């Protein structure tokens with residue numbers, strides 16, 4: 001093992017290797033000598049920063065969040081503004097857990113790994129896979145928690161895990177690929193989906209020209225999950241945040257608006273300091289519908305329609 005590659009990150013990957021699948025041929029992966037390898041000889045090195053990239057072929061158009069967006073997200077999260085959201089997710093993970101042993105968590109679009117870490121703290125025997133398409137996220141996720149393995153992969157191209165190997169999947173403000181998630185989940189597994197409501201950050205949308213939440217998103221999510229999943233529990237977590245300008249700049253920098261135009265600093269400067277801004281998210285728990293078959297022709301719609 002390279003001395004530059006911390007042992008904790010390698011052991012987190014080794015602990016979930018049996019659930020991972022080769023993105024080239026779909027066979028199982030074995031972890032040895034800092035490499036994940038399948039029996040056909042496809043091999044994937046563990047980066048010096050502790051993550052493994054299972055991206056294949058030509059780089060797609062999707063690159064995920066930039067390092068600057070992830071830095072902004074980490075700054076906002078570490079200031080504690082989303083603690084109630086993290087607590088609600090961790091509570092949902094614990095209260096829906098059929099057994100506390102042997103849980104395998106897959107966080108899809110894990111970003112900084114903030115929510116992966118909170119859930120692993122709440123499930124002390126669980127192992128986690130923090131998956132994101134961005135290498136900058138892989139670097140952060142590798143350091144997020146000693147029991148979190150960081151995997152760089154494109155969730156739209158398929159999840160690099162075996163059938164029914166995951167007991168808890170989660171998408172927190174992140175991509176949802178229902179067909180793949182139901183394939184990956186164990187029969188008693190569950191799927192936590194966190195989405196912003198229309199009230200989320202509403203006070204900032206007009207003044208800062210931020211991207212609004214699509215009002216149809218909920219309906220489309222319900223439709224996409226229908227037939228494959230049943231909704232077991234759900235709550236809206238809503239509370240006011242008192243945000244200094246610095247936090248508002250981080251919020252803008254981490255969100256989808258950062259992909260578009262930079263928000264001029266003078267727009268932020270025109271806001272009260274601190275400014276009261278609503279956090280409002282839906283935290284829902286789904287379980288796979290018994291008897292669903294991946295061959296069902298009614299359920300093979302393009303997941304990107306989400």
Ligand SMILES: C[S@@+](CC[C@H](N)C(=O)[O-])C[C@H]1O[C@@H](n2cnc3c(N)ncnc32)[C@H](O)[C@@H]1O
Nearest residue numbers: 064065109110111132133134154155156172173
């Ligand atoms: C809005 S961020 C949310 C991150 C994290 N769940 C959180 O709430 O802090 C969405 C994340 O999804 C990742 N992402 C986008 N497209 C993806 C894809 N096709 N496969 C995997 N991750 C993807 C981005 O890189 C980004 O880190």
Ligand SMILES: [Zn+2]
Nearest residue numbers: 022025038042
């Ligand atoms: Zn292979």
